[in-house]
Amino acid sequence: MKGNWFQYARGFVTVKLVSGDADAFLAEAVSKLELWDISYARDGKLVFRVSLADFFRMRPILRRARARTRIMERSGLPFQMARLSRRKTFAAGMLGFVFMLFLLSTLVWDVQVEGTERIPAEQIRQAARAEGIYPFQWSFRLQDPSQLAEKLALRLPGASWVGVVKTGTRITITVVESTKPEEKPLESPRDLIAKTDAVVTRIVAENGRPKVQRNDRVRKGDVLISGIVGEGDRTKMVVSKGEVRGLVWHEYRIVSPLTTKTKGFTGEAHNRSYLLIGNRALQISGYGHEPFAQSEVLSDLKRFRIGNWTLPLGKYIEEEKEVVFEERKLTEAEAKAAGLAQARKELLAASGKGAVIKAEKLLHEHTENGKVILNVLFEVEQSIAVERPIVQSVP
Amino acid sequence: MPRVVRKLRNWTARILDLPQDVVLDLPRVTMIGGIQLTVENHRGVLHFSPESLRLAMEKGELEVTGQDLTIRNIGAEEVLVEGTITGVLLKR
Incomplete structure (x- = not known):
């Protein structure tokens, strides 16, 4: 049996035999043509279906049987197409819809940027725009994704790798950012000089020329590590670096109350x-x-x-x-100890990192108005270097 | 069919244990309930009305009786009849 769709595609008509010898017609038609759904209508007339091609071949048989027909119904694709060709606007709309769907699917609808932290996505979008990747761009105007990725990578100096993937109407740009070393602040040539009067206990010059030695006495403002290296005409100014530690004396006057x-x-x-x-x-x-x-x-x-x-x-x-x-109420000794402890803490905080109290000497001590007043000399080993820029003398 | 040929065919069918309808072009009638009937190996429609369908056979004819009969499909070899079938009559 042929499928129904086959008959539909070829087109068929439902025919009624209005007059004539039905048996004679059937006997001949059945052997030569293809009929189906043969039955009698309520009015006693033969009704059957026949394919469009066979309908025209049926004519001589009808004449021999002296029969007349009336077409009851036309079905199938050929008739539908004829009907469609009469409704031009509808057909145009149908075609237009398919065309629009195709057109819209060839557009780029969405550009996504992935994997960026330092490079702003907007910058990547701008670079992509310059290469022709932007929403509502025609897909067929885009180059090959691998070529696009290469060109994008050239436009983005901060990226070490760029990938472009097109899935349907979406373009995903994946960026791998290159890792950059930490930027150091620029430094100008300088000397390291003494912060206070001190006795040098340790000097290590990383850069520049040390001017003092261990156990040297230095005054405030003396150059410890010079930023000018070389002799005579062959001098050069450098950024001096290093660690200079020295013994520094601090005299403290401590007032500690006897009641807390x-x-x-x-x-x-x-x-x-x-x-x-x-x-x-x-x-x-x-x-x-x-x-x-x-x-x-x-x-x-x-x-x-x-x-x-x-x-x-x-x-x-x-x-x-x-x-x-x-x-x-505190005893004098307790007040003294509390005062000294407080003084040590303050001193270490003021002396900078790595400061060590080497010695302390009580110079004077007396009690008045419920307070213990102490004069103490602290000997602290601390960093004594401070930076001083070298100002070029104008000749 | 000549007599000799028919005898030979009969003999072949017996020896090879084949169904008779395949060898001898006999009609084969398949009925499903009282609503559908298939006749194979017919030789044309003699008469068709809502109450009866007469089909020509190799030998004689076959009449299907019933109400509201419809020939759903008809080919050179096969007829498919639908409707309320009340009887199948073979005439020699």
């Missing part, structure tokens, strides 16, 4: 909570407490939020803690 005041919490506390509406607070709980004589208040504010959106509502909790101050 310390703060402590008693553990008693009151909580008050508020409801925040806009910028107003409504106290909800924590009424009716006796206020403390001395207290400290800690507060905690919480705003309600939904996702990223902060609501104009919130909760505000105040914790009032009772505080007592305690006074403690």
